[in-house]
Amino acid sequence: MKVSKYIAVLFFLNIVSFNSLAATEVKSATGEKMGVISVTGSGTLDSLTDQLSKKADKAGAKYFRIVSVFGQNHLNGVAEIYR
Numbered sequence: 001m002k003v004s005k006y007i008a009v010l011f012f013l014n015i016v017s018f019n020s021l022a023a024t025e026v027k028s029a030t031g032e033k034m035g036v037i038s039v040t041g042s043g044t045l046d047s048l049t050d051q052l053s054k055k056a057d058k059a060g061a062k063y064f065r066i067v068s069v070f071g072q073n074h075l076n077g078v079a080e081i082y083r
Helices: 004-020 047-056
Strands: 032-043 063-070 074-081
Touching: 032 047, 047 063, 047 074
Parallel strands: none
Antiparallel strands: 032 074, 063 074
């Protein structure tokens, strides 16, 4: 029984620490610019932001700044990524 409690606690801590490593959206340039990323085909602004955050994470960025969003039913977005 104690083992399952420890596993549950470790699982929870792993989720909390993993979420703290996600790239953070900023309103102005922060840190050293790494490049530009883009995503296409999002249905909502929230899902577009989430997709950009995940793509920034994969690129090793700590921050991202959305510079362009366009489209009506399928949104496209561009963001600068920073260390």
